[in-house]
Amino acid sequence: MAKFEPVLFARINKPDSTSLKSYMADGGYARIKDILSMAPADVTNIVKDAGLRGRGGAGFPCGLKWTFLPKDHPGPIYLCINADESEPGTFNNRILMEKDPHQLIEGIMIACHAIRSNSAYLYLRYEYGRSYRALDAAVKECYAAGLLGRNIKGTGFNLDIVLHRGAGAYICGEETGLIESLEGKRAWPRIKPPFPAIEGLFRKPTIVNNVETLCCVTHILYRGKEWFQSIGVPPDPNNPRDPGSYGPKLYCVSGHVNKPCCVELPLGVTARELVEEHAGGVWKGRKAKAIVPGGISMGFLCEKEFDTKLDFAGPGKVGCLGLGTAAVVVVDDQTSMVDVLFNCCRFMSHESCGQCTPCREGTAWMTKILTRIRVGQGRLEDLDLLMEVASSMGIIPGTTICGLSDGAAWPVKNAISKFRGDFEEYINSKRSTMTSAQQLMEVH
């Protein structure tokens, strides 16, 4: 197999990569007029046939999502771009927006054409100031060049892109939470149905797509679905419901590695390969104890699972929640899983929006239990309690509105089932990583 050539990241190291001039010099917007002249349904079909799955975390087929919009809707229809990248360990969208904003804008134009939308809202997490400035400049360039606004390139297609900076909440990454936040409300995910494709932003049909997904759309339209399907992992022939994992993917590698990086690779690379070949191996000559396959809400891989293929189906086969955002976090063998899990739980209880009872109270309770273990007051039965709490929350048992609760439960389930020894040792040793039990009261 020939060496994989980065596509999404092809331009990021070029000088002046954010400018319209440089983007057009590399062939950007070259065929936008042709694409905008195509029938919207044809564009949707190309994306659908290419098998592009959402890069935001759930891996829902992108083209299929577009077809859920009501037919012949008088409009308006909205596109929301989810750039509220908040999953710990994830920074791929940030690079795309900071280094190559026009690639994203072209994807937005194509997607809006396909779904017959004339307004796109880009929901950017507030912390991404550099991304905001790059995007803002790029959008202004496009307006000046007639690539946005009224009657783009004489095709009769109108499009406005609104950049919206969020106010820093993990929950705004959930698509209906994002919509609520965009409407100026508290970002409490909505109950479904109705799904956003039927009733979303401002009660109009809305599609929410991730930044990386839309960047892929650009390349699918330029290079064709055959090219896209030549990369990645085809569907499992034994599983008729598996749509496959085609295309390039941006993997973020961080944690205890020598060279944290974000690297573009075909879907299906193994965790071990990522760490060894692309991130320079585990730091300080140590071995990895656990690897997070795709953001902490996806759970953990233990050592014997490091050869798991990181495609959409792979992590699920070894008990993880899924590929998530493909943010790989490495934990070395000198780190206690109690501390790792405590960190995950503290994050999740801090970020739980507090709407559904099981998640609101469950995440906080798990943090309290782990805090107690960490001050040396743990009991072995706490592990079963943690497992029980974790399995009672989430959209999979049906006890919450959104899937972020599953993400809060999964690291607990994985850590305790795969690293139970770590926990038992910690509890039996009665050691305390905190200075005083008083901290039990102070922790979130």
Next chain:
Amino acid sequence: MATVTVNGKEVEIGANERLNCIQAAAKVGDEIPAYCWHPALSVVASCRMCLVEVGDKKPDGTVAMQPKLVPGCQTPAKDGTVIISDSQKVKDARKATLEYLLLNHPLDCPTCDQAGECYLQDYSFNYGRGYSRLNEPKNIKPDKTYIGDQITLFTDRCIMCTRCVRFTREVSGSAELQVVSRGSHEEIDIFPGYPVNNPLAGNVVDLCPVGALCSKDFLYQQRVWWLKSKDSVCPGCSTGCSIHVDQNEERVYRLTPRENEKSQGHFMCDEGRFGWKYTHSGERLSSPEVRTNGLVTANDFDIVLASARTALKKAAQGKGKVAAVLSPWMTVEEAYLLAGLLKGLSANVTLAMGPVRIEGGDDQFPKDVKGNVVQPVKFTIHAEKAPNRAGVELVLQHFSGDVMPFEELLRLSSAGQFSAVYLVGGDPEGWISEIQAEAFSKVETVIVQDILPSPVLKHATHILPSGTFVEREGVFVNFKGLAQLINRSVRGPDGTRPDGRLLWDLAERPGLVQTEILRKEIAATIPALAAISGEGLKGQGVFLEEVVTAV
């Protein structure tokens, strides 16, 4: 017709009924517990108490169940829907949810006002576990004693159902309440300087399923299990909200709205809710009197009544005329008794409608921030501050053909037309001014039946202290012709008698007053009021129109 199966029991749902699983289960008598869901508010499905298993029955009889639990409030009951609310899976989910809700709950039931009518208590008892597995400190949140003039918030008791938040957004429209902070540190709060003081504010206390939002008026006054509750109707305005009157030992402690789709829905306004205080006022008339030249010559009910009766008869048979003012605060029965009694003395008697207090315009809700009414209107406080103008008018129309306004009667009285007048008050805000009272200064016999002092008392020859709406029984007809029953909850102070009993005795009817018999008599006599004798009156009440057209 749609057929829904609830725990193996089939139930028919009408074509126009749009029910969720909770409502469908209620039809077969199965309770699905819920906190955040309320029939008058939007569905948020966040408390997760109403989780059930749901499936579809296929035409071939097989049932396909959904693999995961779904909230019953959010799931519509359609033809073929199968609801299971008694499986182990559902019970475990309820147990887990209740454990979560109680994690940070202070469990201060002994000092909590809600204890005894608390859904957290009831559901924990029925569905929860008997002990807590929490070994860590609870979150402590500060109480907020000023959420509104009438409302206090015990923050740590709150279970974040957000009913109160949705009420202020969807029904009152004032949107004072909101959720602040995040996760298990969430609290209900107001924006500083914008307390919950809208005219419907008190409803958030009723909506609160736990003891978080409490009424300052009722706080620590009574344990709810001592209270005895009677169905009644709020007399505050012509909306005629159905209410419960809660009393203990002859003292009213609170009014709460009684759900009635026919009248107001689920709520009531604060004006009505706290508008019963005059019942226990020290100002109440409590001594029946016969006055001669300004001196009290008798203060025994039997003597006063006999004297009044004699005076009326004398006037009716003499040259002078008799007039009566019927108050819009009277029940239909009382109006009928008085009008019938006087018309029995002489066909010449003049009957007039008492003053109907109008304050401003109808106040409709929800309102937006600028105070404009938002459609659809969900609650109306009527400008007409009297409970039974419609009912009394029907009685007057029957006896005198038309309804004479109060001002006309004053004019005739000032002109010296009458030798005896019978004045009925009842409006706690007052119903007659000093100047108006002068119209009766020359009248020989002035019989005043009222609850509170008024300027006309100085001209009175007979004073009959009567009862407030919680001391009487009878029918009020609201603005849209809905006849509802008010019930006697407490005994009036010594020296007062309920209006019905006064008039019954005055008319020399035998035995004790029996409003049910009276209603039968009225229904037979006045076709427009035919509806009030039926069983339909009890509970939700009955529209007069319906029965008139049926006759």
